[in-house]
Amino acid sequence: MKSTFESFGLSEQIQRSIELLGYHQPTEVQSVLIESMIEGNDVVIQSQTGSGKTAAFAIPICDNIDFDQNIPQALIIAPTRELALQIKEDVFHIGRFKRVKVSVLFGKFPYEVQVKELKQKTHIVVGTPGRILDHIKRGTLDVSEIKYLIIDEADEMFKLGFLADMNQIIKKLPVKRQTVLLSATIPDQIQELISFAIRNPKFIKIDEESNVLDRITQYKLSVVEQAKLRVTREILMTEQPDSCMIFCNLKATVDDIFEYFSDMKFPIQRLHGGMEQNDRxxxxxxxxxxxxxxxxxxxxxxxxxxxxxxxxxxNFDIPLEAEIYVHRIGRTGRFDQMGKAITFVTTNQGRFLRNIEDFTGVRMEMLQLPDKETLQNAHIDSARQIREKKIVKKVKGEQLNEGITALQIRAGKQSKIRPTDIVGAICSIEGLSAEDIGVINIGELFSEVEILNEKGDMVYQQLQELPIKGKLRKVIKMRK
Structure with missing residues (x-):
């Protein structure tokens, strides 16, 4: 098993991306999956959350993308919109300097917008099963040249009832392809999917669950239903977490908690499936x-x-399935970080608690809340600190933006602008080459192009007087 990313013989562009993204040493799943994919194997990976699975398949795919090919070469299927968006973002970052174009497809989003994007050069498509299948049936997603199929969170696909859609999608794909399936568990239904979708797969089980849980201190707290909001407030005031997630089983409970703490001016937001996708x-x-x-x-x-x-x-509400518990608390203790998880347990919920403890092999400690006098003394200062304290997080990918300038050109499809027109104009500038040009997007009225290697200012200045497709175009900076 290789212990450095350099040992995989990756391209300079991919190596540069992963270094800027902070990938210093491959995790176990990254090491075994990258090597297996480079060798051309079909792979089934059983691995828990927080192990770096997305980078494990994104790195070899981005490294082998043929930039000149215009139709999709890789299809990545995820069970939820949020996960699809997360994967799209991660793949985009990893393939940034190879100018890899990634599109994302999911429901409750206008078809027309997705169709327009798919008509442009697209190397990788990420999406949920239903919307991917719809596009294939409509003829708006060409899967004839798919070389890589990634099925992520396969067990969740089964729980959400997507296996029939998955089977239909797989039937439309080229037989000659590399397939990777990732799942936390391998129930019988997933084994059937593996038998249908993958020929002679290499099975790999990554036993990292204990490592993830070792980084999380787990507590339980017996509480009556009516006291949950008050106890949550007390925990937030005494713990003073910089960042906290509160999980509920119902949308209505999420709304109640959000309104309760919003009235107290706490810096809180909510997230559930009943919200518009753009808001989420x-x-x-x-x-x-x-x-x-x-x-x-x-x-x-x-x-x-x-x-x-x-x-x-x-866990404001105890999850009814032990696997969901692991996925919830897996939002903390990521990689080398430590975390803490507190689960509320009400009357008659002991069996759910026992199932969770049996599944994880960890007996939760009983949380001891401060006494009333301590809470009263700390109440005013703690509440003020929660309202006023500002947290600045490092955003993944922000270091990639260093040296990159995004320009908007006031001309698009209606002006019959093509990527080659923009590349030709920029490459005519002395000292510029195609290696200095990043991702290009052509819209109806506007086009966007990324300029790499600290050359954005020079290109911006030159394009003020340099025609694109025979005409001077309005060019503005979007970000630096």
């Missing part, structure tokens, strides 16, 4: 950036989301 996306982005400290959510946020520096998990 913005909330996840805000939580990652530290715009607010507390996020109350249903299990829509429990699987796969990579949110750094979450120090405390509160």
């Amino acid at each position: 996306t913005q909330i996840i982005k805000g939580f990652k950036q530290g715009s607010f400290r507390f996020l109350v959510a249903t299990d829509v946020a429990a699987r796969g989301l990579d949110i750094d520096q979450v120090s405390l998990i509160i």
